[in-house]
Amino acid sequence: MKALCWEGVNKLAVEDVPEPELRNDQDVIAKVTAGTTCGSDLHLIGGYIPAMRAGDVIGHEFIGEVVETGPAVRRHRVGDRVVVSSFVGCGRCWYCANDLWSLCDNSNTNPGITQAMWGYEPGTVFGYSHAATGLRGSHAEYVRVPFADYGAFTIPEGVDDDSALFVSDSAPTGWMGADLGGVRPGDVVAVWGCGAVGQMAARAAMLLGAERVISIDRFPERLAMTREHIGSETIDYTETDVGAELRERTGGRGPDVCIEAVGMEAHSPGPEYAYDQVKQQLRLQTDRPTAVREAIYACRKAGSVFVLGVFGGVVDKFPLGAVMNKGLTLRGAQMHGQRYIPMLLERVAKGELSTRHLATHEVSLDDAPHAYDMFKNKKDDCVRAVIRPDGART
The missing domain is CATH 3.40.50.720 (NAD(P)-binding Rossmann-like Domain)
Structure with missing residues (x-):
C-alpha cells in the first residue's frame, strides 16, 4: 500500500509499505478515508523530535472505515465509519480509568527514551517517532488501530467527513x-x-x-x-x-x-x-x-x-x-481524546461546533509532500490540508 514516509530532516516521500495486520485481539484495521496535516508533524519533519527513522509513516489525525476486527473487539463492526483518537489508550490502567488517556501506562511499548527524557513515559500516538512506540501513522491507505474499543468512535449520521476529521485531534486538544x-x-x-x-x-x-x-x-x-x-x-x-x-x-x-x-x-x-x-x-x-x-x-x-x-x-x-x-x-498535557471526542461529535451534530472550515486545501496521498510544503510555509493561505488516499474530490 502507499504511505507518506519520513526520510530525513525536511524529506518526505510517498512509498510502498506492507499493509498492516492485526497483532492483538483488540485491534481493528481501518481503511483511511481522510487525514490532515498537523503542526505537530512539522516538528517531526524539521528534526526536532528524537527517534525518527527513515521510512517511518507519519500522520495522526484521521477518519476511516473499519475493514477488519480482532476477536475481542466489541464496539465496532466491519463497515463502521469511525474517527480515531490520535493518542492510544488501553482503557484499563490507572491513567485511562481517570480520563488521562495520553498518559496510558500500557500503550507505549518502547518507554526507555521518554523515561530518560522526562522521568516517566506518556502513552503512544500514531506516527510520532519510536519514542512513542513507532506505531505507524495514518497518512496511508490502511492503518492498524490498537485498543479500538476505546480509541475509535462511530461517526453519527449527519456529521460529514470533513467535520468529523478534526474531532480526531484538533478539536479535543x-x-x-x-x-x-x-x-x-x-x-x-x-x-x-x-x-x-x-x-x-x-x-x-x-x-x-x-x-x-x-x-x-x-x-x-x-x-x-x-x-x-x-x-x-x-x-x-x-x-x-x-x-x-x-x-x-x-x-x-x-x-x-x-x-x-x-x-x-x-x-x-x-x-x-x-x-x-x-x-x-x-x-x-x-x-x-x-x-x-x-x-x-x-x-x-x-x-x-x-x-x-x-x-x-x-x-x-x-x-x-x-x-x-x-x-x-x-x-x-497531550490530548486526552477519549475524554472529549464523544461529546464533541454531539456538539458538531447539533451545530454548536464548526470544524469543516479548517480544511482549506485537499490533496491525494500522492501529493501529500506538497501538502506539507504548503502547510509548513503557509503558502496559498493553507490552514489545514486534507489528505485523501482515494484521491482528492473534484
Missing part, C-alpha cells in the same frame, strides 16, 4: 486547553495561535462561558478565519505590544486564562526570537518558548496558563519567577 485551563463563565481568555488547535481552544472557551476571547497570531488569513468562524477578538502581534494590548482590553488586570497553542517552534518579532532560534539550531535548547513566556507575563495574577503546543525537552530563560510570584497555575 483545543477543548482540553480550555477545560483543564479552568475557563469559567465570565472569564477573559487569551489564546496564542490561530491554527486549528488555537481556533478550537477559542471556541471551547466560548462554549464554556468565557465573556471575552482574544486570539493572537500574525497571519492575516488565520486572524480573519478566527474572527469569521470562531467569533473571537484578534490581535496581530506584529503590530502591537501583546502584553500592553491585553492589559488595555482587560482593565489593566490581564486575562484570567491564557492558552498557548503554538509549540516548540514559536515565532516573535522581537530579539528573543533570534536568541531562541540560534540556541535551538545549535541544540543548546530543544524548544523555542516565546509564546509560553508571553502568556506567563500577560496572565493576570493568580490566573491560569495552559500549554497546548508540543514541547520536547528543555528551554532557556523560562520565567519561573513570574509563575511563582504571580501565583499562577501552570498546566500542560
Whole structure:
C-alpha cells in the first residue's frame, strides 16, 4: 500500500509499505478515508523530535472505515465509519480509568527514551517517532488501530467527513486547553495561535462561558478565519505590544486564562526570537518558548496558563519567577481524546461546533509532500490540508 514516509530532516516521500495486520485481539484495521496535516508533524519533519527513522509513516489525525476486527473487539463492526483518537489508550490502567488517556501506562511499548527524557513515559500516538512506540501513522491507505474499543468512535449520521476529521485531534486538544485551563463563565481568555488547535481552544472557551476571547497570531488569513468562524477578538502581534494590548482590553488586570497553542517552534518579532532560534539550531535548547513566556507575563495574577503546543525537552530563560510570584497555575498535557471526542461529535451534530472550515486545501496521498510544503510555509493561505488516499474530490 502507499504511505507518506519520513526520510530525513525536511524529506518526505510517498512509498510502498506492507499493509498492516492485526497483532492483538483488540485491534481493528481501518481503511483511511481522510487525514490532515498537523503542526505537530512539522516538528517531526524539521528534526526536532528524537527517534525518527527513515521510512517511518507519519500522520495522526484521521477518519476511516473499519475493514477488519480482532476477536475481542466489541464496539465496532466491519463497515463502521469511525474517527480515531490520535493518542492510544488501553482503557484499563490507572491513567485511562481517570480520563488521562495520553498518559496510558500500557500503550507505549518502547518507554526507555521518554523515561530518560522526562522521568516517566506518556502513552503512544500514531506516527510520532519510536519514542512513542513507532506505531505507524495514518497518512496511508490502511492503518492498524490498537485498543479500538476505546480509541475509535462511530461517526453519527449527519456529521460529514470533513467535520468529523478534526474531532480526531484538533478539536479535543483545543477543548482540553480550555477545560483543564479552568475557563469559567465570565472569564477573559487569551489564546496564542490561530491554527486549528488555537481556533478550537477559542471556541471551547466560548462554549464554556468565557465573556471575552482574544486570539493572537500574525497571519492575516488565520486572524480573519478566527474572527469569521470562531467569533473571537484578534490581535496581530506584529503590530502591537501583546502584553500592553491585553492589559488595555482587560482593565489593566490581564486575562484570567491564557492558552498557548503554538509549540516548540514559536515565532516573535522581537530579539528573543533570534536568541531562541540560534540556541535551538545549535541544540543548546530543544524548544523555542516565546509564546509560553508571553502568556506567563500577560496572565493576570493568580490566573491560569495552559500549554497546548508540543514541547520536547528543555528551554532557556523560562520565567519561573513570574509563575511563582504571580501565583499562577501552570498546566500542560497531550490530548486526552477519549475524554472529549464523544461529546464533541454531539456538539458538531447539533451545530454548536464548526470544524469543516479548517480544511482549506485537499490533496491525494500522492501529493501529500506538497501538502506539507504548503502547510509548513503557509503558502496559498493553507490552514489545514486534507489528505485523501482515494484521491482528492473534484
